[in-house]
Amino acid sequence: MNGRVVYLVAEEEINLTRGPSGLGFNIVGGTDQQYVSNDSGIYVSRIKENGAAALDGRLQEGDKILSVNGQDLKNLLHQDAVDLFRNAGYAVSLRVQHRLQVQNGPIGHRGEGDPSGIPIFMVLVPVFALTMIAAWVFMRYRQQL
Numbered sequence: 001m002n003g004r005v006v007y008l009v010a011e012e013e014i015n016l017t018r019g020p021s022g023l024g025f026n027i028v029g030g031t032d033q034q035y036v037s038n039d040s041g042i043y044v045s046r047i048k049e050n051g052a053a054a055l056d057g058r059l060q061e062g063d064k065i066l067s068v069n070g071q072d073l074k075n076l077l078h079q080d081a082v083d084l085f086r087n088a089g090y091a092v093s094l095r096v097q098h099r100l101q102v103q104n105g106p107i108g109h110r111g112e113g114d115p116s117g118i119p120i121f122m123v124l125v126p127v128f129a130l131t132m133i134a135a136w137v138f139m140r141y142r143q144q145l
Contacts, residue, residue: 016092
């Protein structure tokens, strides 16, 4: 392995409806406070629990937002980007760039056909057996009372 990390970049259009707490995410970046070296883009820094973005599920922390309602976010100061989001209206269309890490080689060796984890019956059978024993003990104890 050469130790190099490979990324795939995918773009997606995400339409969100503003909720009681806004769009439900925080941003970082801009020409005045670059989040990524040599990139003044706007990035998602946090998805707020139960916010519009979290409920939709597609926007992720670290995603780069390319445009809001068709307006490009290139070369904006951070505050100008914040203002753009705040004034975007009720229905907001985001053009987003996801950066997906691609695994570069195997993590460990698994032979052909080897399971990747414990088969579910290996967990369920002992749990079922313990449940039956507990029920039998309970019934026996209850009869003695």
